[in-house]
Amino acid sequence: MQHLLSMNELTKQEIEHLMETARRIESGKRMLEVPCTFASNIFLEPSTRTKNSFYIAEKRLGMDVLDLNGADSSVTKGETLEDTLKTLQAIGVQLAVVRQPEVGVLQQAAKGLSLSIINAGDGTGEHPTQSLLDLYTISKEHPSFEGLRVTIAGDIKHSRVARSNACALKKLGAKVSFVAPVPWQDESISTDYITMDEACAQSDVVMLLRIQHERHVISGQQGDYLQEFGLTKEREQRMKDDAIILHPAPVNRGIEIESSLVECRKSRIFDQMANGVVMRMAIIQTLLKGEIANEYKNYQQQT
Numbered sequence: 001m002q003h004l005l006s007m008n009e010l011t012k013q014e015i016e017h018l019m020e021t022a023r024r025i026e027s028g029k030r031m032l033e034v035p036c037t038f039a040s041n042i043f044l045e046p047s048t049r050t051k052n053s054f055y056i057a058e059k060r061l062g063m064d065v066l067d068l069n070g071a072d073s074s075v076t077k078g079e080t081l082e083d084t085l086k087t088l089q090a091i092g093v094q095l096a097v098v099r100q101p102e103v104g105v106l107q108q109a110a111k112g113l114s115l116s117i118i119n120a121g122d123g124t125g126e127h128p129t130q131s132l133l134d135l136y137t138i139s140k141e142h143p144s145f146e147g148l149r150v151t152i153a154g155d156i157k158h159s160r161v162a163r164s165n166a167c168a169l170k171k172l173g174a175k176v177s178f179v180a181p182v183p184w185q186d187e188s189i190s191t192d193y194i195t196m197d198e199a200c201a202q203s204d205v206v207m208l209l210r211i212q213h214e215r216h217v218i219s220g221q222q223g224d225y226l227q228e229f230g231l232t233k234e235r236e237q238r239m240k241d242d243a244i245i246l247h248p249a250p251v252n253r254g255i256e257i258e259s260s261l262v263e264c265r266k267s268r269i270f271d272q273m274a275n276g277v278v279m280r281m282a283i284i285q286t287l288l289k290g291e292i293a294n295e296y297k298n299y300q301q302q303t
């Protein structure tokens, strides 16, 4: 595995291996550090969680980190993403973490490159590292995904998180349902749409999504979204006792979820963020395995 671009490309075994690696890192089992290995975090769209948890994961692995954003890179002078990646490879970068708005552009750019690329969100396409940290969070409560009932609720059509998770959860054997207003349903993801009341009554996991206003041609709130499609206190009380609430965040409090529920007993929203660091360490270790082995050998010989 050289790149992580889409959950579609991972087998069930590879997903389980990544979760096991994250578990080992979290339990304090010795991880391989990667001294003298450079990562470049290229964020051409805003990010708080993904960008900073990658930075922490990379530093914990002993990597040197270069930060690139749209404003201070030569992308503003018209350089393509492909040429930017080739440039970073030429100067010695081994890992590029990329968030950018165009679906599928990374698959094209990755061809022929020897550095590893991680998709940190490509427009409405995919967000595989978010999906993996979500799966890891679920696995801590429900070790088997077989038959697990998961509902993904919100702006399905514009959500890269929904796309990645729908694919990954089905691969692991979960039964996945969706809740969305008709204009935000997407049949390429699923035709199984239910009401929020049905979702809360039957689900082991309720995953809420933010309305992606920035990706809508016509923006603006659709009526009383919270009452019709969101998680209210009444609905939370009708959830199974051991069910959990997930949200990739940022959360729009009072729109997709009542504010007081963001940190309620069933919520794992901030745990997801903490799990994001160990899962991203596991992903980097897995992608850079050969690199890690060589660098580690050199490092040991020098010390």
Ligand code: CP
Residues within 6 Å of the ligand: 046, 047, 048, 049, 050, 051, 121, 130, 248, 249, 250
């Ligand atoms: N969940 C997520 O991708 O958050 P950021 O946009 O803050 O990275």
